[in-house]
Structure formats: C-alpha cells, structure tokens
Amino acid sequence: MSNEEFLKRLETALAGRVPQEEVDDAMRYHREYFAEAGENAADGIPAPEEVAAQIIRDWEDYLRKRRLRWIRPAYIIAVCVGLVLMGFAVCAERYGRYSRSSIREPMATPVTVVEAMDQVVFIGAEEEPAAYITLDPFEAIVIEGVSGNVTITSGDGFTLFTELDEGESLSCSQDGGTLHITGKLAGANTEGDISITVPGWTQLSSVSVKTDIGNIYLSDIPQIGEAELETSMGDISVSNSDETGYGALRCRSDLGNISVSSVRAASTLDCRCNAGSIDVMEFCAKETVLQTDMGSITAVAVGAREEYEMDLSVDLGRVSVDGQQRLNHYTTGGSTYLLTAKADAGDITVDFAGESAYLQPGGLHGEAHHSELH
Amino acid sequence: MVVFSVASPLLDGCVLALIDQGDTYGYALTQGLRQWLEISESTLYPILRRLQQQGALQTYDKPFQGRNRRYYTITPVGKVLLNAYRQEWHSYREKVEALLFAGKGATIK
Numbered sequence: 397m398s399n400e401e402f403l404k405r406l407e408t409a410l411a412g413r414v415p416q417e418e419v420d421d422a423m424r425y426h427r428e429y430f431a432e433a434g435e436n437a438a439d440g441i442p443a444p445e446e447v448a449a450q451i452i453r454d455w456e457d458y459l460r461k462r463r464l465r466w467i468r469p470a471y472i473i474a475v476c477v478g479l480v481l482m483g484f485a486v487c488a489e490r491y492g493r494y495s496r497s498s499i500r501e502p503m504a505t506p507v508t509v510v511e512a513m514d515q516v517v518f519i520g521a522e523e524e525p526a527a528y529i530t531l532d533p534f535e536a537i538v539i540e541g542v543s544g545n546v547t548i549t550s551g552d553g554f555t556l557f558t559e560l561d562e563g564e565s566l567s568c569s570q571d572g573g574t575l576h577i578t579g580k581l582a583g584a585n586t587e588g589d590i591s592i593t594v595p596g597w598t599q600l601s602s603v604s605v606k607t608d609i610g611n612i613y614l615s616d617i618p619q620i621g622e623a624e625l626e627t628s629m630g631d632i633s634v635s636n637s638d639e640t641g642y643g644a645l646r647c648r649s650d651l652g653n654i655s656v657s658s659v660r661a662a663s664t665l666d667c668r669c670n671a672g673s674i675d676v677m678e679f680c681a682k683e684t685v686l687q688t689d690m691g692s693i694t695a696v697a698v699g700a701r702e703e704y705e706m707d708l709s710v711d712l713g714r715v716s717v718d719g720q721q722r723l724n725h726y727t728t729g730g731s732t733y734l735l736t737a738k739a740d741a742g743d744i745t746v747d748f749a750g751e752s753a754y755l756q757p758g759g760l761h762g763e764a765h766h767s768e769l770h
Numbered sequence: 771m772v773v774f775s776v777a778s779p780l781l782d783g784c785v786l787a788l789i790d791q792g793d794t795y796g797y798a799l800t801q802g803l804r805q806w807l808e809i810s811e812s813t814l815y816p817i818l819r820r821l822q823q824q825g826a827l828q829t830y831d832k833p834f835q836g837r838n839r840r841y842y843t844i845t846p847v848g849k850v851l852l853n854a855y856r857q858e859w860h861s862y863r864e865k866v867e868a869l870l871f872a873g874k875g876a877t878i879k
Contacts, residue, residue, distance in 0.1 A: 425796055425815045428840060432797035441813040450816040458823050549853060557850040591850050613857065 399430040402438035409448030414455045422451055450653050529556045529568065535599070536574040537592065540606045544564070545630070548603065550616040551593025558590050566590070611652070618647075627652060631672070634659055645681075653691065660698075674740065678749055683734045692742030697735065701748050705730035706737075713743035776807050778817070782856030785817055786826060786848055795839045818842060826851050 402569040403426060410419045430437050441447065445643045491646065531554040538547055556577075558566055569679040577590060589610075593601065599619035605612050611630040614623065618636060625632050632650040634645065637655060642661045647654045653672035665681035667674050674690035676684070692713065697704060701718055708715050708726045715722040737744050776784070788794065788802050800814055821827045826848035831838040844852070 421819065422815060425818070425840070426813070428837070429796050429800070429813070429815075432795075433839065447815065448815055451819065454816055454820050454823075454864065458820075545857070547853065547857065551849060552846050555846060555850065556848065591854060593846070611857075611861075658871060 397438045399435065399438045402441075402444050403430075403452060404428060406444035406448055409445045413448075414453045418451065418455055421524060422447075455762075470651050488492050530554065531575060532570050532609055533598075534570060534573050534575040534594075536602045537577075537600065538604045539577045540604070541578050542590065542610075542641075543608045544610045545613070546610060547589070547591040547613040548605070548615075548617060548755050549591070549593055549613070549763065550596040550598075550618075552583065553593065553595060554598075555593045556590070557592075607629060622646075625631075631655070632667075648754055671707040681733065684736065686735075686737040687739075688742060689740045690742065691739070693739050693744045695735070695737065695744075695746045697733075698749050698751070699733070703730050704728075704735050704748075705733065706735045706746070708744050708746065709738045710738075710742070710744055711740045713739055716743070716745045718747060727736065776809065779855070780859070781807075781809070782817055782821060783852065783859065785814060785821065786844060786855065787828065788850040789842050789844045790849065790852055793841045793843045795841050798843065821848065824851070 403423060406426060407419060407423060412421060412425075433440070438444075466689045515649060518567075532556050534767040537548065556568060567576075567578050575592070590753070591735070594617065596616065596618070598617070599621075600617060603614065603617075603620055603623040605614075605624070606626045607630065608627075612625045612627055612632045614625065616636055616638065616738070618638055618640045619642075620640075623634075623642060623644070624646045625634070626648040627650075629651045630649065632647045632649050632654045634647070634656045634737045636658040640658060640660050644663045645659060645661050645665050645667075647656070647667040647669075649669040649672055651671045652669065653674070654667045654669055655675040655677075656665070657666065657675075658675040659676075659681075661677050661679075661681035661684075663682050665676070665679055667676065668687040669690065669691065671690045672688065673694075674686050674688050674693045676686065676695045678696060678698055684695075684697075686693050686695060687741060706717070706726065706728050708717070708722070710724055715724065715726050717726060735746070751769045784803060784807065785799065788799060792874065794819070796814065799818075802807075803809055803814070818827065822829065822842075824847070826845060827842050828845055829840050829842055831840055833839075
C-alpha cells in the first residue's frame with residue numbers, strides 16, 4: 397500500500413466518527429511520519445482501518461470520562477475550591493506576600509475533595525487531570541487512614557497525583573505547612589495509589605504515613621527530620637541516590653518486607669516487621685534496631701566493624717558477621733554506633749561497606765540538620 | 771527470537787521513558803523504540819494521542835527542512851505516571867520471575 401493510499405483510507409475511516417481536529421491530528425502525524433520514513437513506510441504499520449478503530453475507541457473512552465465528570469457535584473465543588481486557591485495564589489504572587497521558600501499561612505477552607513472514576517480524570521484546565529493537583533509548599537506530610545500504595549519522591553514541584561476508581565474518595569488539606577491526606581481511598585476491590593512529589597531541595601521536618609493495605613515508597617528525599625512509615629500489609633521501601641540526612645527513620649510492616657538503602661540517620665533507624673524480611677543497605681545511624689519474627693535480616697553498614705557495638709540474636713536461624721558464622725546470640729563492643737538485630741525464625745547477616753560514595757559515617761551531626769529546617 | 775509481545779500499558783511506560791530522556795518526534799521515537807522492542811507493524815500514534823489527552827505529554831512544532839516536526843515533551847503528570855509504571859513493573863517482574871523460576875533454585879529477591 398502506498399503512503400497516499402494509507403492516508404486516504406485513514407481519513408475515510410475516521411471521518412464523522414471523531415471531531416475534525418482529531419482527524420487532522422492523526423493525518424498530520426502519519427503524514428509527518430511518512431515524510432521521515434520514506435516510500436512504502438505504510439507497509440510497516442497496520443491497516444488504516446485498524447489504526448482508525450483504535451483512535452475511535454480511545455476518543456470515545458476519553459469522551460466518556462470527560463462527560464462523567466460534570467454530573468458529579470463533587471467536581472464542581474472541587475473546581476470552585478481550586479479556582480479560589482488559584483486566585484489566592486495569583487494574588488499572593490502579585491503582591492509578593494509570600495516568597496518561594498516560605499510556608500504559607502493556614503487557609504480558611506483548606507479541604508479539597510477529589511472524587512473520581514477509573515484511571516485519570518480531568519478537572520479545571522482541560523489538560524490537567526483532576527487527580528493531579530499542584531500544592532502549596534509544605535514541610536510536613538501526614539497520611540493516614542488510606543489503603544493503596546503511597547509514593548513520596550522528588551520532582552519538579554509540590555504535587556499530588558492519584559488515580560481513583562468510581563466511588564472512591566480522598567481528602568487532602570494543607571494547613572500551616574503540613575499536608576494532610578486522609579479518607580478512604582480504596583473501594584471494595586481496588587487499590588488506589590497516591591504519589592506525592594516535592595522539589596529535590598526541600599527539607600521536610602516530618603513525614604508520617606500510615607496505611608492499611610499497600611506499599612510505601614520513599615525515595616530521593618534527602619533531608620527529613622523524622623520519618624515514620626507504617627503499613628499493615630505491604631512493603632516499605634526507602635531509597636536515595638544522593639547524600640541523605642535524616643533525623644530518625646521508623647518503619648513498621650506487619651506482613652510485608654522492609655528495604656532501606658543509602659540512609660543516614662542522626663539518631664535512630666528502627667525497622668520492625670512480623671512476617672517479612674528486612675534489608676538495610678548502606679546505612680549509618682547512631683542507633684539501629686532491626687527486628688522481625690519470621691523473616692531474615694540483611695544489613696550492610698557504612699564504616700568499619702570496629703565502629704559498631706552489636707547485639708545480634710536469633711532463635712532458629714543463623715548469625716553471620718563479616719562473612720563469618722557466629723553464635724545464636726552475638727555481642728561485641730564498638731566505638732561509635734549501636735546495632736541491635738533480632739530475628740526469631742530467620743537469619744541475620746551483617747556486613748560492612750567501609751567508605752560510601754553517598755554517606756559519610758563521620759558526619760553525624762543531626763542537630764544541624766534539624767536547625768536547618770527552620 | 772521474539773516470543774513475548776509488548777502489551778499496551780507497558781508500551782505506554784516505554785514511550786514515556788524514551789521521551790523523558792529528551793524531546794523527540796514520532797519517527798525518531800518509533801526508531802528508538804525498535805532498537806529495544808519488537809514493534810514492527812505498529813504505529814505509536816494512538817499511544818501518543820492518549821498520553822497527550824491524559825496530560826502526560828505535550829507537543830510543540832519545530833521547523834525542519836521546510837516543514838514542521840511535532841515534538842513530544844513529558845509533563846510533570848507524565849513523570850509521575852512514568853514513576854508509577856516503573857514501580858508496577860518491578861512488582862510484576864518479581865511475580866513472573868518467582869513463578870517462572872519456581873523450583874529452579876534461583877533466588878529471587
């Protein structure tokens with residue numbers, strides 16, 4: 397089939413089924429594609445009718461989601477709240493009441509309710525999904541009473557993104573520099589997700605996440621005063637690809653695993669789970685407590701073995717330190733850090749990484765990090 | 771030999787990942803993807819259009835040899851989506867590997 401024939405048949409197949417601008421957009425794309433790919437490029441793609449059918453399906457899907465949104469009063473409320481907030485932001489910007497880094501004063505009506513259908517929905521501006529919200533800067537996060545995966549990571553700005561199914565809702569409010577997220581997220585059978593981004597330079601004073609079901613991911617937030625992550629059923633993962641300075645990190649998972657990598661905590665690193673395993677890679681903390689009933693514990697500490705005072709104990713499993721098997725209850729003195737690990741049924745493996753590219757074991761001046769936050 | 775075909779959500783993720791590495795246009799994107807995946811006999815247009823409607827991608831035109839090339843660029847929404855796809859993939863891969871290699875003595879972390 398020649399390229400020209402493809403274009404002609406595509407146009408015929410789309411005409412009247414989708415708006416003219418959709419037809420034009422599809423034609424434009426394929427015309428440009430053929431110009432780059434050369435003659436007979438149309439042979440390398442499916443029949444135009446097949447392509448058209450997909451475009452029509454997607455368009456109808458898109459339309460259905462957009463139409464649904466207007467019959468939901470919650471949207472209208474959310475749009476109004478959004479407009480008020482936008483107006484507030486514009487005024488604040490214009491009169492220079494707030495500088496970029498300062499935390500805004502509490503707002504009078506801080507609550508935005510997002511209620512959505514399947515996948516991404518749209519609200520406010522045409523191209524902005526409802527579930528995608530630009531937030532005011534904050535320095536603390538509190539998430540509680542939700543089901544679903546929670547991700548907190550660094551990004552271009554302060555944003556919240558969530559995908560909700562029909563009947564699900566989520567409450568989000570900002571108050572005095574704290575972002576609160578509460579409410580039921582998951583419906584009967586589904587899991588919702590919450591993703592929060594903060595700019596990479598942000599120093600968060602505290603992060604508290606408590607979920608019923610779902611994983612918790614905390615990644616590439618280099619400065620946190622205190623982080624507390626709890627899930628009844630799900631994994632917890634904390635990872636960083638750059639130097640970190642946490643005050644304290646506390647992780648609790650009943651049934652899932654806990655994995656922590658590249659974290660330096662000025663005071664404590666405390667990870668406990670019942671059924672899962674604990675992996676802590678490249679960590680460094682004044683005091684580290686690792687505890688699991690059923691799983692194993694694997695730890696690679698930054699620094700030298702002599703620096704760690706250790707108390708490692710297992711009931712049924714084995715203890716290995718620096719590649720050597722040890723007794724069920726192994727204790728040894730050390731100069732700087734304290735490491736306590738307890739596994740009832742699993743094994744404990746502890747190794748030492750020496751110097752780290754990310755973490756400086758000597759730089760544990762936690763108070764400095766706290767004071768920088770204010 | 772190609773045994774596995776790439777399903778649509780996965781392809782969405784791959785397209786986002788490529789555009790995340792730098793703005794690009796339809797033909798270059800298709801070629802870029804073909805280096806990694808067996809996607810002959812396909813057009814990326816429906817995927818690109820859908821991602822655009824979701825707010826994950828934006829376009830702009832840039833002149834090239836007397837005509838315009840339409841470039842795709844990733845938005846903050848797209849970045850969050852991409853992140854979500856990455857995480858989904860990790861857990862999916864773990865499950866498939868655990869199943870595929872069950873009993874083979876392979877250790878899957």
